[in-house]
Structure formats: C-alpha cells, structure tokens
Amino acid sequence: MSRALRLLAVETGMVLREKLTWAVLATLFAALLLGAHMGAARVDAERAALAGAAAEEARAVATARETFARYAQPTPAKINAWQDPTNAFGYMTQFLTVHAVKPPSPLAALATGQSDVQPALVRVSFGSSTVFDDVAYELGSAVRLKLGAFDFAFVLAVLVPLAVIALAGTRLSAEGDSGTLRLIAAQPIGPRAVAGAKFGAVAGILVAAILAQAGFALWATGAIRSVAGTTTTLALLAGTLAAYILLWVAACALVATLWRGAVAALSILVLAWTLFTVVVPAAASLAADLLTDKPSRIAAIDASRQVQDDFANGSAGPRLTAQWLNRIPGAAERADLVEAPEIKRLARDAHYDAELDAHRESFRTYDRQIAALSRWLALASPVTTFDFALQGAAGTDAGRHAAFLASAAAYRRTLRAFFEPRIVAQALNPVPVCGGCQARLDFDAYDAVPRFQPTLDLDTGHDASLRALAWLTAVGVGLALPAWVRLRIWPA
Amino acid sequence: MRHAPDPVLAIGDVVKRFGGRTALDGLTLTLRAGEVFALLGPNGAGKTTTINLILGFLRADTGTVRVCGIDAGADPIVAREAIAYIPEQVALYPGLSGRENLRYFTTLAGLALARDEADRLLEQAGLAVEAHTRKAASYSKGMRQKVGIAIALARRARLLLLDEPTSGLDPSASADFSSVVRAAAARGTTVLMATHDLYRVKEVADRVGVLQAGRIVEEIDPARLDHAALERLYIERLAS
Numbered sequence: 013m014s015r016a017l018r019l020l021a022v023e024t025g026m027v028l029r030e031k032l033t034w035a036v037l038a039t040l041f042a043a044l045l046l047g048a049h050m051g052a053a054r055v056d057a058e059r060a061a062l063a064g065a066a067a068e069e070a071r072a073v074a075t076a077r078e079t080f081a082r083y084a085q086p087t088p089a090k091i092n093a094w095q096d097p098t099n100a101f102g103y104m105t106q107f108l109t110v111h112a113v114k115p116p117s118p119l120a121a122l123a124t125g126q127s128d129v130q131p132a133l134v135r136v137s138f139g140s141s142t143v144f145d146d147v148a149y150e151l152g153s154a155v156r157l158k159l160g161a162f163d164f165a166f167v168l169a170v171l172v173p174l175a176v177i178a179l180a181g182t183r184l185s186a187e188g189d190s191g192t193l194r195l196i197a198a199q200p201i202g203p204r205a206v207a208g209a210k211f212g213a214v215a216g217i218l219v220a221a222i223l224a225q226a227g228f229a230l231w232a233t234g235a236i237r238s239v240a241g242t243t244t245t246l247a248l249l250a251g252t253l254a255a256y257i258l259l260w261v262a263a264c265a266l267v268a269t270l271w272r273g274a275v276a277a278l279s280i281l282v283l284a285w286t287l288f289t290v291v292v293p294a295a296a297s298l299a300a301d302l303l304t305d306k307p308s309r310i311a312a313i314d315a316s317r318q319v320q321d322d323f324a325n326g327s328a329g330p331r332l333t334a335q336w337l338n339r340i341p342g343a344a345e346r347a348d349l350v351e352a353p354e355i356k357r358l359a360r361d362a363h364y365d366a367e368l369d370a371h372r373e374s375f376r377t378y379d380r381q382i383a384a385l386s387r388w389l390a391l392a393s394p395v396t397t398f399d400f401a402l403q404g405a406a407g408t409d410a411g412r413h414a415a416f417l418a419s420a421a422a423y424r425r426t427l428r429a430f431f432e433p434r435i436v437a438q439a440l441n442p443v444p445v446c447g448g449c450q451a452r453l454d455f456d457a458y459d460a461v462p463r464f465q466p467t468l469d470l471d472t473g474h475d476a477s478l479r480a481l482a483w484l485t486a487v488g489v490g491l492a493l494p495a496w497v498r499l500r501i502w503p504a
Numbered sequence: 505m506r507h508a509p510d511p512v513l514a515i516g517d518v519v520k521r522f523g524g525r526t527a528l529d530g531l532t533l534t535l536r537a538g539e540v541f542a543l544l545g546p547n548g549a550g551k552t553t554t555i556n557l558i559l560g561f562l563r564a565d566t567g568t569v570r571v572c573g574i575d576a577g578a579d580p581i582v583a584r585e586a587i588a589y590i591p592e593q594v595a596l597y598p599g600l601s602g603r604e605n606l607r608y609f610t611t612l613a614g615l616a617l618a619r620d621e622a623d624r625l626l627e628q629a630g631l632a633v634e635a636h637t638r639k640a641a642s643y644s645k646g647m648r649q650k651v652g653i654a655i656a657l658a659r660r661a662r663l664l665l666l667d668e669p670t671s672g673l674d675p676s677a678s679a680d681f682s683s684v685v686r687a688a689a690a691r692g693t694t695v696l697m698a699t700h701d702l703y704r705v706k707e708v709a710d711r712v713g714v715l716q717a718g719r720i721v722e723e724i725d726p727a728r729l730d731h732a733a734l735e736r737l738y739i740e741r742l743a744s
Contacts, residue, residue, distance in 0.1 A: 015611070015614045018611055018616065019611055019612065022607075022608055022611050026597070026599075026600070026608075029599060030599065190595045190598075191591065191593050191595030192595040192596065192597060194591050194595070195589070195591060195594065195595060195596075195609065195652070195655075196609070196612060197559070197561065198559055198584065198587070198588075198589035198591075198665075199584065199609060199612040199613045200581050200582070200584040200585040200587075200613055200614065201581065201584075201612050201613065201614070202581050206612065501560075501561070501580070502560075502561050503561070504556050504561040504562050
C-alpha cells in the first residue's frame, strides 16, 4: 500500500475514533429522520387533500344526477336555472365542482420548496365573476431567506455544512495550536500530502455517512415509497450532495491554509456559512425585486372594477352583449337574448377577458421573469444552488408552481369553451326533458366535462440537479485550487 | 584519490532577515557524522531560525543549508529524510496512545511500523511498557519526549535536531536524555542541540557554539573546561 493510502487509512481511523465525529453524525441523522418525516407527512397531507377533492368532484356529479332524476317528474312547481342541473349554465355556475391539481412528485418529500406558500389544489368554478384566475397567491422571488420549513432540504442544504465545519473546520488548525503540526512538518512529507489525507479522510467519512443516513431516513420514514422512474434523478442528487459536502470540505481546507488557528478558522467558516445561508439569499431576493418590474395587483383590481362598472352601468352592457351575440350564427336576430342572464354573463366574461388580458399578461410575464432570474441568482450561494436542485427534483420549485397556475388558468378556459356552445344552444333552442318537469332542459353530459390533466415533468429535476452538480463541483474546485497552491510549503 | 564524505550538515554564510530585523547574519557551521554540537545562545539569538532553515520551513536570503549534500531550501522533503527533530514541547495527539502516536508519525515518514517494533523502540527510548497503550493526554513532558525520541530512533535519521531538549525535565529524565544522545552519537548520528542547559552541554557535546545576533561568536571545546569555566565564558561572551 502506498504511503498516501496508508496515511488516508490512518487518518480515517483517527477521525472515527473521535467522539465528536459520532456526536455530529448522530445529531445529523436525527435531523435527517425528522426532516424526512416532515416531508412524508406533508406529502401525505397533500395526497389526502387531492383525494378529498376527487371525492368531492364525484359527490357533486352524483348530486347533479340525483337532482336530475328527482326533478325530471311532471309537477306544477318551478325551479330556477341555478337549481337546475339540466341547464348547462345552471350546472356550470352552481353544480360544477372541479379542481386543477398539482400532485406531489415521487420525490416530493425531499423539499417543501414553495409548497407552503403556493397552492397544490385550485378549485375552478364559475359561481361568480373572476377577474383573476381564482388564485390569491403571488409567486414572488423564490430565492427568499432560506430558513423556512424544517424539511429534508433544510437539513441537507443548511445543517450539513455545519456538520462539515464541525468535523473538518479545525483540521490542521488544531494541530497548529497544539504544536503537533511542527512535529508533523518535521517529517519528510509535504503539507499537500498531509492535508490531502486529513481532509480526504473527513470528506470520505462525511460523504459516505451522510449519503447512507439520507437514504435510510427516506426509506425508514416512507418519504420515498418507490424509486421507479427516479433513479437517475436520485443518482444525480446523490452526486450533487457529495459535491456539496466536498465544497464545504474544500472551504475548510482553504481556511486552514491561512494558519490562523482553530478559533479563527471556525469563526471564518461560520461567518461564511451565515453569509451563504442568510445574507446572500436575502440580498439575491432584494436584487430580484429590484431587477424585475412587478405589476401592481391593486391597479389590476382597480381596472377590473372599472370594467365591471362600465359593463353594469349605462348602455355599454346591452351594446356589448348584442355585439357578442352577433358573432354567433342564428343569434343576431334574437333581440330577446340580450337580456338573458346566461348570455349577459358570457358576453360580460368575454369583455372582461379582452379588457383585462394585458393585466393578466403582465403578471404572467412577471412570474416567468422572476422564476428565470431566481434560477440565476440562486447560483450566488451554494446553499440556494443545492436547495433549488432539491426543489427541482421534488417538483416543489417555483417554476413548477408557475406552470401549474398557468395550466389551471388554461383549464378554466377549456371548461368555458366546453360550456359556452352548450349554453348558447340551450338559449337559442331550449329542449325540455319533459312537459311540466322541474328539470326542464337536456344537459346531462356531466361525465363529458373536461378533466384537469396534471403534468409531472421529471426531466426538470434532472436539469436542476445536473446544473447544481456542475456548478457546485466548479465552486469546490475553485476553493480547492488556492488551498492546493497555498499548501506548497509548511508554515515556519 | 579518495574524497571526504559530505558533511551531515553544512551551513554556509547564511543570512536571514525578517523585515528589517536580521535573524542570522553570516552563520556558518559544519557538522560531521557522530558529532554532538550544542548551540548556546540567548532568546532571539537565532537558534530557532537556524532549526527552521535546516528543516526547510524557511529559505535563506543568501547562503546555503545542506543536509547530507541536499539543499534543504530547494528540496526540503528529501532533506528531511535525513533529519529527526524533537521540539522543546513534543505535542502528540492526546487521544492516541504512545504506541499509536509513534506509528502515526512514522507513517508520515513513509515507514510501516509493526506493533512489536513500535514497542521495542518505545522501550529503547525509555518509556515504561505500561505507558505504551495509555493515551498521551496523561503523559508528562518527559514521557512525551521519549515518544519523540522513539520517532527519531525509528527514522534512523543521520541528523538529530533537538530544540531545548532538557527544558522542564526532572534530573532523572534529563540524565536519561543525555544517555540517549550519547548512544545516538555512538551509532554515528549527528546531533545539533539548541539549549540553555550548560550542564548537559558539558556532559554530551563535542563542540559548543555561542550564537549571538545571528552568528557564532565563539566555538568552545567543552572537554577543555569544567562546568563553572564554561558558564563563566558563556556569560562573558553574551555580555561583550
């Protein structure tokens, strides 16, 4: 066995004999178990909410069918359109219960990401006029202060560097303080070989232990139930985690080469951790806000009120409704329809769309800009770089949420496109189910109502992990190189 | 024609400055195999700088430092192959036993020491057997120094550098130390010791150099003087 390998083995043995090593690894393991459990619990709650929404949808259809059957009997009683499931407009506005959903990805338990502040479930309804897409959320900058949920990503991105600093931060520096370094340096060996063995040993132990602990924690808590279809992402994440650990070990090595002693080394490293965990993300968030032109929701709401006022008061409403009817074949000559509530509603929504689309587009543009900018700004800190990789793999990142909200809005348009011709057809030519029935029209295509099709693009996780792996490796090499250069000679 | 072998240590007209302060000012010293040379001098005279130059931790501004013919400034790792160094405070890893410390430091030197071999060397250095497996955290200074001696013995170095070797040792440990130095010299090891201990100098040194303001101002043959005369001469040189 070569001297380098023998030395690495000896140093590994020494690190493993230190009580601090086991204390740090045990604490980290407990934190990983807790983080994985929190993630698993959150995902279970999300799945339960989605299952509840699906059950609610099924119940609503069943209720519509029951109502249809109950009212489809001859009777002198009359019911309103909004109580009538055979009326397409009544069904759309009162009975329809559908949701746009963002199901958790197979790796969702890895990172809470934006899930605490962004919806995974949007109820799409037409009960009242909506200017915006039934979403009361602002995406905002995703590189906000990273001290949120105590989840698996928090443990890996924020606490793992502290474990690395605890175990590697005083290598060489402590020997310098005690005087052992002088005896080491007097042997016929260069500082690079000694530092390589010391930091290599602690790096090897940390990478092996943390990967094993992380895998066990995810398995034991049920946070990841199956790796099918995610093995590539998981392998990339494991590589990214290893690169992240090595980056912090390289930082410890670089600080050790300042030869300022253990206290100074620990102080510098903890300051660096604080800088990259708190200060840089906060500064990046501020920069994101300054560099993007955030549209005013107040201004948009004000514009919507003006549009509503314009339509409701004065002659604009009937004129716009008549114009809207003119584009429908066979409807132009039906002046009576201008006052029909369903036609007024469809004409009004079309008018709102036309007048307010610029505002909506400004929000969509802002979402795209802030998401793209956040991806770049995250690179300013290894903590946010790694955190973004975990969020990307978990499918809880801001990008997926923005895409989900866009698809929820598209789903709303799809539903309107489904109902609109049926409502118009019933308005032009009402076909009673039976004479004297309460439920008097013929709409019963409840099962034909378009369902929301959730998407799950696992490639996004690959891209985020690959990007983080490449960047963290580059930064790690960037830290290791000056350390290597500075370790040319022993300090006197 | 037969050439004389290279001296084990050859310091030639070395000047070393730290900023505006001159630590060594034309130091010249040659030591041959088996010689014991004591470097006497007050604090700040340049003893530690001399040792740092020999170990290759510093490079001379001018002049040369050669160990067994190897330039210690240009090729310090190779030069240190021939050097064993025992600092004033032998700082071992407190969590390791004496034996483990010995095996660790010899591993650094590229040696793979078997357990029996390590125990034999520790015994040879005078460390009690019961202490071989005890953690170094409980060792006295003398015990730690014995581990340092064991490291030097394992290294079979040609040049033994000792920095204040008897400072803080009790008389018995100090006497043991003198024996070890003489035994090493008898095996052909060259010894350079920086010290204030005139008594031990008289006991073990073949030559004594008085270092003052970065140069050897007087070289003394201790065999020619008794302890009192040696002390008187040393004090006179420092006062002059």
